[in-house]
Amino acid sequence: MTAVDPDREDVIVGELLGAPAYVSGEEIARRLRISRTAVWNRVNALRRLGFQVESHPHLGYRLVRAPDALLPALVSHGLVAEIVGRRILHFEELRSTNDEAERLARAGAPEGTVVVAERQSAGRGRMGRAWVSPPRKGIYLSVILRPAMPPSRTAFLTLCAAVAAADAVRRCAGLRASVKWPNDVRLGGRKVCGILTELATEADRINHAVVGVGVNVNHDPADLRGLEATSLKIESGGEVERVGLARALLEELDGGYAALCAGRYGDIVRRWLEVSDTIGRRIRAESLTGERLEGVATGLDEDGCLLIRLEGGATKRITGGDVRII
Amino acid sequence: MTAVDPDREDVIVGELLGAPAYVSGEEIARRLRISRTAVWNRVNALRRLGFQVESHPHLGYRLVRAPDALLPALVSHGLVAEIVGRRILHFEELRSTNDEAERLARAGAPEGTVVVAERQSAGRGRMGRAWVSPPRKGIYLSVILRPAMPPSRTAFLTLCAAVAAADAVRRCAGLRASVKWPNDVRLGGRKVCGILTELATEADRINHAVVGVGVNVNHDPADLRGLEATSLKIESGGEVERVGLARALLEELDGGYAALCAGRYGDIVRRWLEVSDTIGRRIRAESLTGERLEGVATGLDEDGCLLIRLEGGATKRITGGDVRII
Numbered sequence: 001m002t003a004v005d006p007d008r009e010d011v012i013v014g015e016l017l018g019a020p021a022y023v024s025g026e027e028i029a030r031r032l033r034i035s036r037t038a039v040w041n042r043v044n045a046l047r048r049l050g051f052q053v054e055s056h057p058h059l060g061y062r063l064v065r066a067p068d069a070l071l072p073a074l075v076s077h078g079l080v081a082e083i084v085g086r087r088i089l090h091f092e093e094l095r096s097t098n099d100e101a102e103r104l105a106r107a108g109a110p111e112g113t114v115v116v117a118e119r120q121s122a123g124r125g126r127m128g129r130a131w132v133s134p135p136r137k138g139i140y141l142s143v144i145l146r147p148a149m150p151p152s153r154t155a156f157l158t159l160c161a162a163v164a165a166a167d168a169v170r171r172c173a174g175l176r177a178s179v180k181w182p183n184d185v186r187l188g189g190r191k192v193c194g195i196l197t198e199l200a201t202e203a204d205r206i207n208h209a210v211v212g213v214g215v216n217v218n219h220d221p222a223d224l225r226g227l228e229a230t231s232l233k234i235e236s237g238g239e240v241e242r243v244g245l246a247r248a249l250l251e252e253l254d255g256g257y258a259a260l261c262a263g264r265y266g267d268i269v270r271r272w273l274e275v276s277d278t279i280g281r282r283i284r285a286e287s288l289t290g291e292r293l294e295g296v297a298t299g300l301d302e303d304g305c306l307l308i309r310l311e312g313g314a315t316k317r318i319t320g321g322d323v324r325i326i
Numbered sequence: 327m328t329a330v331d332p333d334r335e336d337v338i339v340g341e342l343l344g345a346p347a348y349v350s351g352e353e354i355a356r357r358l359r360i361s362r363t364a365v366w367n368r369v370n371a372l373r374r375l376g377f378q379v380e381s382h383p384h385l386g387y388r389l390v391r392a393p394d395a396l397l398p399a400l401v402s403h404g405l406v407a408e409i410v411g412r413r414i415l416h417f418e419e420l421r422s423t424n425d426e427a428e429r430l431a432r433a434g435a436p437e438g439t440v441v442v443a444e445r446q447s448a449g450r451g452r453m454g455r456a457w458v459s460p461p462r463k464g465i466y467l468s469v470i471l472r473p474a475m476p477p478s479r480t481a482f483l484t485l486c487a488a489v490a491a492a493d494a495v496r497r498c499a500g501l502r503a504s505v506k507w508p509n510d511v512r513l514g515g516r517k518v519c520g521i522l523t524e525l526a527t528e529a530d531r532i533n534h535a536v537v538g539v540g541v542n543v544n545h546d547p548a549d550l551r552g553l554e555a556t557s558l559k560i561e562s563g564g565e566v567e568r569v570g571l572a573r574a575l576l577e578e579l580d581g582g583y584a585a586l587c588a589g590r591y592g593d594i595v596r597r598w599l600e601v602s603d604t605i606g607r608r609i610r611a612e613s614l615t616g617e618r619l620e621g622v623a624t625g626l627d628e629d630g631c632l633l634i635r636l637e638g639g640a641t642k643r644i645t646g647g648d649v650r651i652i
Binding site: 151154155196199200204 | 452453476477478480481508522523524525526527528530531533629645646647
């Protein structure tokens with residue numbers, strides 16, 4: 001487990017990524033106001049992280065290849081976000097990014113902190129289910145948020161995250177994902193992304209929220225055997241660059257969270273309805289207590305709960321559990 | 327910090343507490359199916375915990391005095407409860423019993439586990455406020471619960487706990503406490519007990535709840551200086567036995583929780599209305615976001631939220647924040 005301090009290599013990766021070819025050590029040193037020895041030290045630190053950096057006695061440094069890893073230095077390069085991703089912590093392996101984010105949140109980590117892992121040994125989905133997390137094939141990240149909203153409204157966090165994931169997939173893989181209430185992002189009816197929102201609350205306020213997002217990016221069919229799931233690679237026929245996708249995801253999450261914090265619930269519902277494939281469909285819902293309901297999904301209520309119209313015409317509110325489109 | 331394993335001394339304390347005078351080591355050994363040496367070892371363990379036990383070569387053992395401590399052995403003696411108090415862990419000092427219970431809950435501690443401390447160095451109340459917790463003067467305990475109910479209904483946990491505390495105070499100190507919504511138990515308008523309910527949830531289900539209860543039992547005026555608070559000792563003019571009160575509290579909590587688990591919300595509301603001093607009164611409510619409302623408290627809604635009728639006649643729902651009776 002290596003947590004990378006974003007204050008260390010970030011800046012220099014920025015200099016190298018932004019450059020057309022070689023950048024002289026002197027120029028980097030001047031721009032970053034550090035010594036040339038410090039530049040050299042940081043370049044070596046990057047190399048240890050798997051960056052291939054050429055150095056030339058006269059020309060300086062040139063980034064040849066970045067590692068296939070969701071390193072803070074890479075993900076945060078060019079990231080346009082206010083809160084989400086302010087600080088990114090990267091781990092080769094975690095049991096679960098939500099567990100680590102939860103631990104950090106309790107220890108006082110600031111809002112917007114993102115925990116990323118290349119693999120999870122005990123990745124979790126909703127309702128205690130497992131989330132398959134093979135190394136370097138997916139995006140497994142969790143965001144710490146501290147929204148000043150009543151706990152009853154937190155379904156919106158999940159809705160926001162689902163919309164953000166669908167948007168990021170469209171931006172980066174050109175695939176039109178749809179969202180099944182509350183939190184499954186799907187391609188052709190198969191799950192490509194899941195959201196696990198966990199909260200620590202007092203009865204009437206949220207202490208912190210951890211929004212976990214798992215995306216099946218470059219999973220091969222063998223990785224997903226036996227699951228009703230797919231990956232961006234399977235659907236698009238080619239590998240998808242994870243760093244760009246992670247960055248897009250954080251940006252979309254940030255935008256959605258800003259809307260939420262500003263109380264623009266209507267905007268979130270509107271965006272969600274655009275990407276949802278649930279509304280207007282006949283669904284079967286099973287509640288957490290095992291109660292079953294069947295009817296037509298008609299919309300969301302003010303708390304983000306799903307409304308369904310039953311046979312007899314009555315409308316019921318679904319707060320959780322499993323929903324199946326039939 | 328010493329956590330006492332209830333399986334160790336409990337049984338023998340039970341034998342000694344239940345006995346009129348001396349009990350022979352042989353008889354204890356026979357009843358508990360342990361050796362006489364084991365009896366002797368356990369008696370010595372009790373002595374180390376502050377129990378004064380006389381031993382007589384022919385007559386056996388006699389409990390002279392139990393320590394002034396909320397030891398599992400004492401609290402669980404004669405405890406009539408199904409879930410709450412199944413396991414009691416005792417600490418001389420904790421930062422906060424809620425924090426320790428939270429940690430244990432995450433580590434898989436069973437429902438009904440109770441964490442008790444003789445003092446808290448960083449006791450917490452609602453909304454991040456401090457809870458004054460001088461050593462051996464109060465009851466500071468937290469219960470781990472895993473209710474299968476939607477998070478939206480969790481206000482009922484707090485209501486239950488407030489009713490339980492008021493009932494326990496009436497049973498053990500003969501004082502008629504009243505409850506101010508949502509969670510203050512008061513005597514003569516001054517706080518004598520507070521409840522802090524914290525939850526770990528997924529968007530639609532509760533992973534676990536920690537219900538913390540702090541009771542000012544034998545606090546002297548100096549302990550509460552500057553606070554709008556009182557203690558049972560101040561109000562009743564004499565010390566109140568903490569062990570009996572803690573036991574009564576766990577029993578009442580257990581009863582309320584059983585009602586909750588059975589979905590008997592109406593019973594809880596009814597009991598709450600009996601002890602509440604909020605309904606029918608003119609109140610000023612300040613929400614978490616700073617919004618102020620003034621009106622007459624008219625009742626509770628289906629989620630346990632407070633309903634108030636404003637000047638204009640409209641009814642509003644209070645989900646949290648501060649409520650003041652004016």
